[in-house]
Amino acid sequence: MAAPLLDVDGLSLEFRTRSGVVKALEDVSFQVAKGEILGLVGESGSGKSVSAYAAMGILDAAGCVTAGAIRYDGMAVTGAPEREVAKLRGREMAMIFQSPRTALNPIRTVGDQIGDVLRRHGGATRQTARARAVEALAQVRIPDPARRARAYPFELSGGMCQRVCIAMALACRPKLLICDEPTTGLDVTTQAAIMALIVELCRERGMGALLITHDLHLAAETCDRIAVMHAGHVVETGAAADLFAQPRHPYTASLIAATPAAGRTLDAIGAIPGNLPDLRAALPPCRYRARCPRALGVCDADPLPPLGSGHGVRCHNPLGCNPMGEEATVDHAAA
Amino acid sequence: MAASRLGIVARRVGGAIPSLVGVVVVTFVLTRSLPGDPAVYFAGLMADAESIAATRARLGLDRTWIEQFVSYVERLFAGDWGVSLQTGRPVLTELSQRLPASLELTLAGLLFAIGVAVPLGVLAATRPNSWVDHLCRVVVTAGVSLPTFFTGLFLVYLFYFLAGVAPSPLGRLDFIYFSPPHVTGFYTIDTALAGDWWTFRGALAQLVLPALTLGLFALAPIARMTRASMLAALSADFVRTATAMGLSRRKVLWTYAFGNAFLPVLTTLGMVFSFLLGANVLVERVFSWPGVGSFAIDALVASDYAAVQGFVLAMALLFVAVNLLIDVIYTLVDPRVGLEG
Missing domain, CATH: 3.40.50.300 (P-loop containing nucleotide triphosphate hydrolases)
Structure with a gap:
């Protein structure tokens, strides 16, 4: 396999909160290859x-990477x-979230919100942003995209809002x-x-x-x-x-x-x-230990074997x- | 879209009409139920029962409340708001000459408060627990706990008596200046329109301390609301989306977070403006400001009913107008408004 697109390598991460340090991630590794x-x-x-x-x-300020690295296409994201x-x-790289209705700015038309992204990354100008936003909406199979671009999120259904989020995420071809x-x-x-x-x-x-x-x-x-x-x-x-x-x-x-x-x-x-x-x-060492029906004595003593x-x-x-x-x-x- | 917004705005304006009717009724009932008999008062010290009755008939006080109300409304529309006992001039003339002075002061105070409180609140929200946040907390606490007459006197003591940098706190213009030609009644604007920059500076110098006094009072609620709504907006899902889409920090902060945080701030501004009209009464006294507030105090002390009635009515109309304005701005900013209603 060629170098993965996203490489999360041995990532450990803590949240320092008022009620103590939450060890949210420990030695987490996974890779996403191109097209996978x-x-x-x-x-x-x-x-x-x-x-x-x-x-x-986009971690919260309380989140803190203590070990490991994340690389995007060979470039380090952590520590950069x-x-x-x-x-x-x-x-x-772009991201879409759950509850698409609240994931969109309620007082801005969806066309303007997609236009914001296009103007930031896609080289669109104030004049071309609207037309390209309509194009982006058409690509996520939204019927009558020109009219939808003028709509506010509260005027659209949840599924339609998620399509808008996808259009926004994919507008600049991540x-x-x-x-x-x-x-x-x-x-x-x-x-x-x-x-x-x-x-x-x-x-x-x-x-x-x-x-x-x-x-x-x-x-x-x-x-x-x-x-x-x-x-x-x-x-x-x-x-x-x-x-x-x-x-x-x-x-x-x-x-x-x-x-x-x-x-x-x-x-x-x-x-x-x-x-x-x-x-x-x-x-x-194994955080599943207390719930596990197959636990052995070794589970308490030895560190977990590597993922392989x-x-x-x-x-x-x-x-x-x-x-x-x-x-x-x-x-x-x-x- | 635009057409339906205009329709909503028109409905809001129409919706203010019942408030206006209510205001007129309340002012009428309020003055009729004040203690004391105006007929006795107007008939004079030497009056007997017969002349009191004659005076009552002349003032129309022997008629039913309904008839009195109708003639009151008729006179209101005809521009006859009665005559002030202390000055001997029509109440409407008095009010219309003094209102610009009060408005200029209130708006200057409000602008100062917005100019300081909104950036302060935004900075405090974006940097929680930094020195800006602590400063914001101190300002908010001080603003709510210091009464305006105290702040006013303190500022006069500090800047006029001790430092000597402020002009004497006696009205809108020092006696060495001539009043500018009347256009808006706002001295700062009228002098600027006339190109009289020397007088403009004089008017501005007089305005600074009282406006500051009012502004410090108005600062607290605006800063607190800006900080709170900005914090809420910054943790909202759509701000996270905007960040994940890589929008610039400025765009996320202003267009996305502040655009939404502005709505509750706007509501607060309407309330603060109403508070300021009340606080004005004391501040005008401290700075000998020839506004409606000091006029109303004098009228109240002298039992000048027509003047008090006129003042209450004018203030109430102003309240309705401000709330209407806030409503209209809200409708224009927030597309969701007016769909449920």
């Missing part, structure tokens, strides 16, 4: 969004001056698109349409994408590769098909077992016991090939 869609999955609070914000350089990183945003739960808060048919649009545009333009979601079905359908996060660790990574067919980390297996599907009753859905550990407290390449897992006792000789008992049907 990487899914970042995990429950709420596992550090998916924080990783993305760090990559965009804000001026340099700001040049990448919108032009090289090479990397980060989608932070782009379909949360949209109804199911709109979700499907938005995801289809994102995938189509990525394939069409050869764009790399990082898709953050807690919807495993969505990840399985759209992503080339998956990275599973739990409590600030990447616990497993691999090609989407492999990972869902043969999960190796107990957490991944439990997540898959906990996914609702047609024909599955509530009883058949396995809830994961316990909660995410308190990231402010002292933590064991291909279908990698950070577990002393992974499913499939394990020292205890037992077979995986977890339901894979969801994949």
